Amino acid sequence: MTSQFKVSNLTKTFGSNTIVDQLDLDIQDGEFLVLLGPSGCGKTTTLRCIAGLETPEGGSITFKDNTVFDASTRINVPAYKRNIGMVFQSYALWPNMTVRENIRYPLKVRRMKSAIAAGQVETAADMVDCGALLDRYPSQLSGGQQQRVAVARGLVARPDLVLFDEPLSNLDARLRDQVRSQIHQLHQRLGFTAVFVTHDQAEAFALGDRLAIMKAGKIEQYDTPERVYQTPSSDYVAAFIGMANRLELVRRHEGWTTRAGAPVDLDAAGVQGDYISGDTAVGRLRPEDLALHHSLDEVRAGDVGFVGELVTSEYGGRYFDVTVDAGGEQLFVRADAERHGRWLRAATIGSPLVVSFSPTKLRVFPHPDGHVDLQVPVLAQAARSEA
Ligand SMILES: Nc1ncnc2c1ncn2[C@@H]1O[C@H](COP(=O)(O)OP(=O)(O)OP(=O)(O)O)[C@@H](O)[C@H]1O
Numbered sequence: 588m589t590s591q592f593k594v595s596n597l598t599k600t601f602g603s604n605t606i607v608d609q610l611d612l613d614i615q616d617g618e619f620l621v622l623l624g625p626s627g628c629g630k631t632t633t634l635r636c637i638a639g640l641e642t643p644e645g646g647s648i649t650f651k652d653n654t655v656f657d658a659s660t661r662i663n664v665p666a667y668k669r670n671i672g673m674v675f676q677s678y679a680l681w682p683n684m685t686v687r688e689n690i691r692y693p694l695k696v697r698r699m700k701s702a703i704a705a706g707q708v709e710t711a712a713d714m715v716d717c718g719a720l721l722d723r724y725p726s727q728l729s730g731g732q733q734q735r736v737a738v739a740r741g742l743v744a745r746p747d748l749v750l751f752d753e754p755l756s757n758l759d760a761r762l763r764d765q766v767r768s769q770i771h772q773l774h775q776r777l778g779f780t781a782v783f784v785t786h787d788q789a790e791a792f793a794l795g796d797r798l799a800i801m802k803a804g805k806i807e808q809y810d811t812p813e814r815v816y817q818t819p820s821s822d823y824v825a826a827f828i829g830m831a832n833r834l835e836l837v838r839r840h841e842g843w844t845t846r847a848g849a850p851v852d853l854d855a856a857g858v859q860g861d862y863i864s865g866d867t868a869v870g871r872l873r874p875e876d877l878a879l880h881h882s883l884d885e886v887r888a889g890d891v892g893f894v895g896e897l898v899t900s901e902y903g904g905r906y907f908d909v910t911v912d913a914g915g916e917q918l919f920v921r922a923d924a925e926r927h928g929r930w931l932r933a934a935t936i937g938s939p940l941v942v943s944f945s946p947t948k949l950r951v952f953p954h955p956d957g958h959v960d961l962q963v964p965v966l967a968q969a970a971r972s973e974a
């Protein structure tokens with residue numbers, strides 16, 4: 588596939604703060620790229636630079652073979668000539684224009700009279716099920732309808748690239764799922780190229796052909812959703828995609844253990860011998876990869892078991908989200924409601940319980956400080972050896 592769109596070395600500062608830091612993106616024709624990162628990491632600023640609404644200090648942006656921005660040669664194509672569609676978080680419809688006039692707006696700005704004559708406005712409205720709303724004003728629409736009109740406006744001119752800046756975050760949960768699925772279907776049908784910004788991992792996994800996980804103005808991992816899910820490249824990415832359990836691991840002469848001394852078989856976790864150079868590491872696990880037990884006897888041989896106390900348990904339908912304090916480590920367990928519901932309903936705060944995990948589920952990363960504080964009470968037990 589040809590590379591449709593390329594951002595190289597993009598740098599944007601505000602005052603003395605570097606907000607976008609030598610960022611690279613390479614987007615294929617028809618690809619749906621999701622930019623995922625926490626609040627303030629520079630997602631909107633990156634989109635605004637691509638759209639031509641901010642002027643970066645460094646780097647370049649090219650569409651196919653067409654350079655629209657290059658700091659070194661001072662090329663800076665104005666926003667309205669970049670053929671980009673934008674859909675914002677705040678729907679940003681013109682309140683004094685009807686739905687028809689709003690959707691038509693990008694065609695008028697680009698002087699695409701034949702597209703208007705050919706009914707492209709009506710087609711775009713129909714695509715998002717807003718064909719019956721063309722003569723209404725935005726104030727006469729629900730939030731979900733307004734956002735769908737904004738999507739139609741973003742796509743109507745058949746732009747080279749569509750930028751979405753958290754377009755679903757102002758919608759309630761049910762509408763969010765509906766509009767998300769509509770955007771997904773539209774992308775599969777029309778095959779436009781997109782950059783979609785969100786800080787919601789479920790949205791990112793659902794929509795992205797590839798994900799770019801952003802941290803402080805840089806891309807931390809750039810990969811398919813499956814690979815990001817299976818093999819997050821850093822502790823930061825792992826935490827961001829829902830591996831809420833963080834265990835500090837220590838290399839002792841007998842092998843790797845938890846802080847409290849429970850042996851952890853890093854070979855089983857698939858960790859290459861020389862990946863961790865120091866004597867400390869960080870392990871990450873998803874709540875659904877931890878199991879609950881009444882006693883250590885129930886922990887499978889080779890698994891790592893912790894004795895702990897119940898902190899909270901929250902009902903979630905098919906599961907309970909359980910927080911356990913295991914000797915100062917907070918562990919988060921997603922426990923099957925059918926299996927454990929009765930027990931968890933009856934359990935009171937402070938009740939003893941055992942948590943275990945298989946080391947094969949562990950993702951291990953170098954420790955950011957190269958240091959682990961070992962001064963914690965020893966409550967965790969060593970995993971049972973083969974009985
Ligand atoms: N015009 C501006 N002047 C000064 N600082 C700015 C400006 N725009 C953004 N910033 C700063 O740049 C940083 C990144 O902002 P940006 O809006 O790109 O973040 P974001 O990743 O989109 O966050 P969110 O998820 O909250 O929308 C923030 O610290 C913000 O305060």
Ligand SMILES: [Mg+2]
Pocket residue numbers: 630631632752
């Ligand atoms: Mg933003």
